[in-house]
Amino acid sequence: MSQQRAPRAYADSYLAGAGLGLVLLACFVVVGRGLGASGAFASTAAGVVAAIAPERAATSPLFSHYLEGQGPWLEWLSFELVGVLLGAWISAALAGRLRIAVERPAALARGSRLALAFGGGVAMAAGAVLARGCTSGQALTGGALLSVGGWLFLGVAFAAAHALAPLVRRLWT
Amino acid sequence: MSAPLIADGSLGASLAAAVALGAAFGFALERAGLGSARKLIGQFYGRDLAVMKVMFSALVVAMLGVFWLSRLGLLDMRAVYVPPTYLWPQLVGGLLFGAGLVVAGLCPGTACVAAATGRVDGAFVLLGIFTGMVGVGLLPDDFAAFYESGAHGAWTLPELTGLSYGAVVAAVVVLALAAFAGAEWIERRVR
Numbered sequence: 256m257s258q259q260r261a262p263r264a265y266a267d268s269y270l271a272g273a274g275l276g277l278v279l280l281a282c283f284v285v286v287g288r289g290l291g292a293s294g295a296f297a298s299t300a301a302g303v304v305a306a307i308a309p310e311r312a313a314t315s316p317l318f319s320h321y322l323e324g325q326g327p328w329l330e331w332l333s334f335e336l337v338g339v340l341l342g343a344w345i346s347a348a349l350a351g352r353l354r355i356a357v358e359r360p361a362a363l364a365r366g367s368r369l370a371l372a373f374g375g376g377v378a379m380a381a382g383a384v385l386a387r388g389c390t391s392g393q394a395l396t397g398g399a400l401l402s403v404g405g406w407l408f409l410g411v412a413f414a415a416a417h418a419l420a421p422l423v424r425r426l427w428t
Numbered sequence: 429m430s431a432p433l434i435a436d437g438s439l440g441a442s443l444a445a446a447v448a449l450g451a452a453f454g455f456a457l458e459r460a461g462l463g464s465a466r467k468l469i470g471q472f473y474g475r476d477l478a479v480m481k482v483m484f485s486a487l488v489v490a491m492l493g494v495f496w497l498s499r500l501g502l503l504d505m506r507a508v509y510v511p512p513t514y515l516w517p518q519l520v521g522g523l524l525f526g527a528g529l530v531v532a533g534l535c536p537g538t539a540c541v542a543a544a545t546g547r548v549d550g551a552f553v554l555l556g557i558f559t560g561m562v563g564v565g566l567l568p569d570d571f572a573a574f575y576e577s578g579a580h581g582a583w584t585l586p587e588l589t590g591l592s593y594g595a596v597v598a599a600v601v602v603l604a605l606a607a608f609a610g611a612e613w614i615e616r617r618v619r
Contacts, residue, residue: 265461268481275456276489287432288509292536300561316572317565334443338450340544346458347545355546372549375532376556382525385517390535397511399490401585404513408522415526420472
């Protein structure tokens with residue numbers, strides 16, 4: 256496979272969205288639940304903390320939830336996310352879009368971009384814990400099932416991001 | 429056919445399905461270009477509304493599919509897990525999440541796509557999410573009271589509004605079509 260091949264353009268948003276919707280529908284039909292992402296991180300965090308400090312993990316309302324049943328290492332969402340990594344890699348490989356890089360605007364130093372990526376991740380984790388899910392588990396899955404909380408989260412998260420965007424414009428242009 | 433197809437008991441089959449469905453999910457997100465922080469963030473500056481178009485079209489397709497399959501008796505809605513509603517935590521959680529999203533440029537799912545396709549910033553978002561999860565999990569117990577507040581269980585818009593399932597589905601379709609028209613208009617104006 257040639258590494259020099261120019262990356263192909265991304266798919267049409269509506270077409271890719273419809274495809275994503277069919278995947279979500281297949282999820283409901285096959286396993287009776289929707290897609291997600293943040294839960295895999297919560298579950299893995301629960302597993303790591305339980306391995307180091309089992310008593311502390313058991314008293315945490317977040318971690319204890321993931322320590323019940325089949326345990327933190329057999330969480331459905333963790334397996335789903337392994338699939339996401341595979342599927343994304345295959346798609347990018349087929350389209351010539353695999354490239355090791357730090358994606359950033361020219362004005363933003365590499366270190367700053369990585370620090371902001373990390374900090375944004377921390378904030379999203381806190382938000383996703385409170386919301387019981389993220390863009391996939393609440394906004395998309397909850398939204399499609401007409402959940403009140405899903406639509407509340409979808410509306411508030413996007414409103415907050417839009418409201419904050421002008422203040423951080425420097426970071427992205 | 430009587431869906432859901434895989435019963436709760438068969439963990440192996442369920443986890444195998446998780447990998448396969450996840451792969452399709454990751455494939456679709458990468459095709460859409462949502463593994464790129466710069467493309468994703470265009471949403472919030474009106475340059476490129478791919479996030480909204482992809483999310484809303486996915487939501488509408490899945491919503492219509494669930495509605496019609498259950499209406500035709502092919503899908504048992506009572507066996508589909510609806511994420512629970514916790515009003516106050518979801519309100520505050522949405523604010524925090526939105527703030528994190530516009531700074532990180534990627535959400536948890538799309539950060540996985542970014543990391544898998546070689547973007548180091550995506551890997552740092554994942555590291556931040558994991559660190560945040562450990563931190564929040566270790567917060568003092570006072571946090572638990574707020575975490576459990578405003579609990580309504582599985583609560584849907586038809587139950588909230590008193591409208592029929594079909595009427596809410598139709599309203600969401602109309603809302604989505606209006607949003608798509610608005611998105612095309614905004615993109616033309618900003619470019």
